Amino acid sequence: MAERQDLVVIGGGAGGFAAAMxxxxxxxxxxxxxxxxxxxxxxxxxxxxxxxLLTTAxxxxxxxxxxxxxxxxxxxxxxxxxxxxxxxxLIESLRMGTEQLLSDNGITLIQGKxxxxxxxxxxxxxxxxxxxxxVIATGSxxxxxxxxxxxxxxxxxxxxxIELRDIPARIAVxxxxxxxxxxxxxxxxxxxxxxxxxxxxxxxxxxDRTIAQRLGKRLYDAGIALKMRSRVEAIRPGANGSLxxxxxxxxxxxxxxxxxxxxxxxxxxxxxxxxxxxxTEGGAILVNERMETSIPHIYAIGDVIPGPMxxxxxxxEGIVAAENAMGRxxxxxxxxxxxxxxxxxxxxxxGLTEEQAQAQGIEVEIGQVPLAIxxxxxxxxxxxxxxxxxxxxxxxxxxGVHIMAPGAVDLINAAAVAMLSEATVGxxxxxxxxHPSLGEALVDAAMDVEKRSxxxxxx
Amino acid sequence: MAVQVIMPKLGMAMTEGTVVKWLxxxxxxxxxxxxxxxxxxxxxxxxxQSPADGVVRHxxxxxxxxxxxxxxxxxxxxxEPLPEVTVGAxxxxxxxxxxxxxxxxxxxxxVKAEAPEREEKVIPASPAAxxxxxxxxxxxxxxxxxGPRITEEDVxxxxxxxxxxxxxxxxxRMAEEEGLDLAEIQGTGPGGRITEEDVLRALEKRxxxxxxxxxxxxxxxxxxxIAEQMVHSLQTMAQVTITxxxxxxxxxxxxxxxxxxxxxxxxxxxxxxxxVVVALQKHPLLGAKxxxxxxxxxxxxxxxVAVALEDGLIVPVxxxxxxLSVLQISxxxxxxxxRARENALNVDEVTGATFTITNLGxxxxxxxxxxxNPPEVAILGVGRIFEEPAIVGGQIVPRSRMVLSLTIDHxxxxxxxxxxxxxxxxxxxxxxxxxFAAEEG
Ligand SMILES: Cc1cc2nc3c(=O)[nH]c(=O)nc-3n(C[C@H](O)[C@H](O)[C@H](O)COP(=O)(O)OP(=O)(O)OC[C@H]3O[C@@H](n4cnc5c(N)ncnc54)[C@H](O)[C@@H]3O)c2cc1C
Numbered sequence: 096m097a098e099r100q101d102l103v104v105i106g107g108g109a110g111g112f113a114a115a116m117x118x119x120x121x122x123x124x125x126x127x128x129x130x131x132x133x134x135x136x137x138x139x140x141x142x143x144x145x146x147x148l149l150t151t152a153x154x155x156x157x158x159x160x161x162x163x164x165x166x167x168x169x170x171x172x173x174x175x176x177x178x179x180x181x182x183x184x185l186i187e188s189l190r191m192g193t194e195q196l197l198s199d200n201g202i203t204l205i206q207g208k209x210x211x212x213x214x215x216x217x218x219x220x221x222x223x224x225x226x227x228x229x230v231i232a233t234g235s236x237x238x239x240x241x242x243x244x245x246x247x248x249x250x251x252x253x254x255x256x257i258e259l260r261d262i263p264a265r266i267a268v269x270x271x272x273x274x275x276x277x278x279x280x281x282x283x284x285x286x287x288x289x290x291x292x293x294x295x296x297x298x299x300x301x302x303d304r305t306i307a308q309r310l311g312k313r314l315y316d317a318g319i320a321l322k323m324r325s326r327v328e329a330i331r332p333g334a335n336g337s338l339x340x341x342x343x344x345x346x347x348x349x350x351x352x353x354x355x356x357x358x359x360x361x362x363x364x365x366x367x368x369x370x371x372x373x374x375t376e377g378g379a380i381l382v383n384e385r386m387e388t389s390i391p392h393i394y395a396i397g398d399v400i401p402g403p404m405x406x407x408x409x410x411x412e413g414i415v416a417a418e419n420a421m422g423r424x425x426x427x428x429x430x431x432x433x434x435x436x437x438x439x440x441x442x443x444x445x446g447l448t449e450e451q452a453q454a455q456g457i458e459v460e461i462g463q464v465p466l467a468i469x470x471x472x473x474x475x476x477x478x479x480x481x482x483x484x485x486x487x488x489x490x491x492x493x494x495g496v497h498i499m500a501p502g503a504v505d506l507i508n509a510a511a512v513a514m515l516s517e518a519t520v521g522x523x524x525x526x527x528x529x530h531p532s533l534g535e536a537l538v539d540a541a542m543d544v545e546k547r548s549x550x551x552x553x554x
Numbered sequence: 555m556a557v558q559v560i561m562p563k564l565g566m567a568m569t570e571g572t573v574v575k576w577l578x579x580x581x582x583x584x585x586x587x588x589x590x591x592x593x594x595x596x597x598x599x600x601x602x603q604s605p606a607d608g609v610v611r612h613x614x615x616x617x618x619x620x621x622x623x624x625x626x627x628x629x630x631x632x633x634e635p636l637p638e639v640t641v642g643a644x645x646x647x648x649x650x651x652x653x654x655x656x657x658x659x660x661x662x663x664x665v666k667a668e669a670p671e672r673e674e675k676v677i678p679a680s681p682a683a684x685x686x687x688x689x690x691x692x693x694x695x696x697x698x699x700x701g702p703r704i705t706e707e708d709v710x711x712x713x714x715x716x717x718x719x720x721x722x723x724x725x726x727r728m729a730e731e732e733g734l735d736l737a738e739i740q741g742t743g744p745g746g747r748i749t750e751e752d753v754l755r756a757l758e759k760r761x762x763x764x765x766x767x768x769x770x771x772x773x774x775x776x777x778x779x780i781a782e783q784m785v786h787s788l789q790t791m792a793q794v795t796i797t798x799x800x801x802x803x804x805x806x807x808x809x810x811x812x813x814x815x816x817x818x819x820x821x822x823x824x825x826x827x828x829x830v831v832v833a834l835q836k837h838p839l840l841g842a843k844x845x846x847x848x849x850x851x852x853x854x855x856x857x858x859v860a861v862a863l864e865d866g867l868i869v870p871v872x873x874x875x876x877x878l879s880v881l882q883i884s885x886x887x888x889x890x891x892x893r894a895r896e897n898a899l900n901v902d903e904v905t906g907a908t909f910t911i912t913n914l915g916x917x918x919x920x921x922x923x924x925x926x927n928p929p930e931v932a933i934l935g936v937g938r939i940f941e942e943p944a945i946v947g948g949q950i951v952p953r954s955r956m957v958l959s960l961t962i963d964h965x966x967x968x969x970x971x972x973x974x975x976x977x978x979x980x981x982x983x984x985x986x987x988x989x990f991a992a993e994e995g
Contacts, residue, residue: 489731490724490727490728490731491724491727492724492727492728492750516722516723517722517723517724517725517749517750518722518723518724519723519724519727521723521727522723
């Protein structure tokens with residue numbers, strides 16, 4: 096290619112797309128290199144397809160309890176072909192939209208595997224591209240759990256689980272990442288017998304303890320078998336092509352037709368990082384708050400850097416990287432990054448958990464409202480959740496908001512805006528939410544920080 | 555019919571004044587001539603008297619600055635509506651009087667109540683503060699009192715800070731709890747908004763020199779006025795200081811003798827005022843003023859005497875000092891100095907000097923370079939009296955001496971006429987009889 100590019104993005108996923116678009120908006124000449132599908136894991140193998148499947152599963156669950164709302168429907172029949180074709184059409188249209196957006200913005204898209212051959216030179220399909228700046232956005236790659244038997248047929252990762260058209264009669268899920276819990280619920284709703292094996296004492300590793308406990312209870316009540324504080328010793332072949340998951344310390348064995356044992360590692364190999372001198376740690380590319388790596392003009396974003404793996408995080412980092420590459424001064428601030436789990440009810444949080452706040456030596460004040468007292472949650476028949484606010488006693492600063500509720504992934508944005516604009520608990524208390532609505536629980540939780548909620552019983 | 559109370563002109567250079575304190579509450583009945591409000595120029599404070607019988611109505615509030623002639627209040631009939639006033643503009647553009655106050659509901663939409671107070675207890679606040687807080691929608695629980703209870707002024711300051719400064723709610727809360735003034739914090743957020751980070755930085759800065767808290771003296775009012783005047787003086791004049799030593803042995807003896815006769819001791823300054831008047835009459839150029847392209851010689855002999863105050867300096871003026879005896883001068887200076895310290899001088903008593911004397915003798919100073927008080931053209935600095943061996947009639951004897959430091963504006967007074975004036979002064983001081991001779995003649 097003759098022309099020197101202002102920015103070359105390696106990886107056309109969630110992060111890479113945002114970086115390319117922002118740089119183009121700022122007048123840059125941009126090339127995106129993608130080795131598989133535009134839209135990345137997020138669009139093709141993770142967020143979009145899984146959320147699509149979960150929506151079907153939730154509808155099925157809703158149909159099952161429709162009679163409680165006065166609608167008699169009976170057991171829903173699930174047609175997996177339709178479920179998947181709907182998902183695939185959706186992905187296809189999103190992917191086309193993405194491609195259109197790139198070309199509308201004059202961004203060059205090259206299909207191929209990109210690699211750094213010099214700090215300012217990227218090679219793809221045997222040709223080299225001169226680049227003033229490079230953004231590495233190669234995401235993460237699936238990896239096996241380091242367990243004996245993880246390579247057996249029938250032991251699957253998230254990608255296979257999502258594509259599975261035959262619902263297994265029995266499935267064991269090993270892990271406590273968001274996708275583990277989501278897929279456990281998915282298979283359970285579609286009729287599998289599900290065992291969730293958790294190496295620890297809470298089902299969602301990163302969530303606030305009380306929320307994770309509520310979610311655990313909810314999964315248990317729905318009929319998922321929970322094996323808490325259980326480490327897997329091995330996965331062994333069982334009878335008739337089935338599998339046996341052996342728990343350590345004699346905690347028992349679980350027979351399953353499929354075992355979901357997924358993890359993801361930063362996708363940083365084969366990029367020429369070592370040759371060019373880009374520093375990594377455990378495979379993750381190290382960056383500063385400007386998304387700069389150890390080599391000037393080389394940036395990295397998304398799953399390939401340390402930190403939680405969220406598509407919206409990769410997206411925000413892409414914008415920061417592009418702005419810096421185009422000569423602006425931009426910093427990434429993770430303080431109001433929401434963490435969202437698409438279970439039902441949904442779980443979402445922003446900021447610190449109670450445990451994290453205490454570990455940081457913050458003198459905390461807690462406001463907590465169980466949804467059992469919220470009229471709208473009662474109407475929806477979804478009262479298992481709660482809203483919890485962690486505030487710093489000094490200054491009444493909001494340090495964390497944790498929500499388990501229908502629509503939590505949207506409701507959390509109200510809390511994120513509050514934190515982003517540095518509102519205090521006092522401002523949250525002055526919100527005037529619709530009645531009845533789940534937002535009322537947010538205000539109640541804020542008021543409960545000062546123990547003055549109008550709707551909570553006096554303890 | 556409402557009678558205006560206006561900001562009076564308290565001195566030649568005065569263009570604006572500050573309302574210090576209302577002596578009568580808003581709505582209180584007054585009689586004509588009663589003091590109603592204290593105002594302040596850069597030099598003096600002054601009690602404004604009621605121009606009429608009626609009811610006092612406040613327009614300007616304490617600390618408000620108003621130009622000369624601007625309305626600061628009214629005397630009305632009881633129940634009479636308040637006329638319209640506008641600040642700093644012609645009355646034609648009058649706006650409702652409420653808008654003149656910096657923070658009234660009409661001008662600034664009431665801020666909704668802040669985060670409710672933590673403890674619902676009664677907050678000590680003056681009734682005026684309560685009224686204003688209610689009017690402005692200020693939550694008293696968030697106002698930091700400057701004294702034992704919240705005053706109207708505290709409420710106003712709080713409200714102004716809140717409405718003027720862009721800061722995140724958290725930043726505000728932190729600044730309030732930490733007692734930081736947001737006005738002094740540089741905002742780095744969008745549009746210069748003050749963020750948590752900015753407040754944390756300010757807190758760090760404050761924590762740093764905690765070992766030795768520096769005392770800070772406000773550079774305002776009189777202090778600022780003196781500074782301006784001194785710098786102005788040095789920048790506009792060509793000042794030269796010349797010194798001469800006077801043998802004041804006889805003056806010391808005369809002063810002692812007169813003390814017996816008068817029943818009290820006059821100060822050396824009292825004698826000096828008298829001597830200076832005599833010397834000035836002989837050398838009137840030293841009492842001149844520069845007006846445009848003319849040097850105007852004096853017709854009045856008004857002598858300024860610098861008086862040190864706790865937090866500054868003031869120069870009361872003895873008018874027509876030529877008509878006063880040393881004893882009268884002594885009485886007048888005592889009275890002026892006393893009232894200067896009580897902040898009770900009137901305008902005529904601090905303006906219009908022909909020449910100024912500043913005596914640092916009591917502080918053990920020998921000689922110094924005093925700075926001329928414009929528009930005067932010279933100033934006399936008086937040093938301490940000290941003993942020195944001298945040869946008189948072939949014998950070494952102790953004599954009392956004093957150094958006189960005369961600063962002249964060389965644009966108007968050359969060295970020679972300055973020296974001549976100083977020489978006359980030395981002669982007068984060395985032979986005090988001459989001082990009194992002039993008094994008689
Ligand atoms: C099952 C599952 C569900 C998830 N659900 C959610 C969710 O609901 N919400 C959410 O926020 N996050 C979710 N995530 C996480 C989310 O998918 C990732 O955080 C996100 O995709 C990261 O974006 P990225 O741009 O870093 O990487 P990706 O989106 O994975 O994009 C990386 C791209 O780089 C390409 N690439 C790699 N190497 C090269 C190379 N050498 N040359 C050219 N191209 C290359 C890849 O083909 C890929 O297209 C989920 C993850 C999983 C596994």
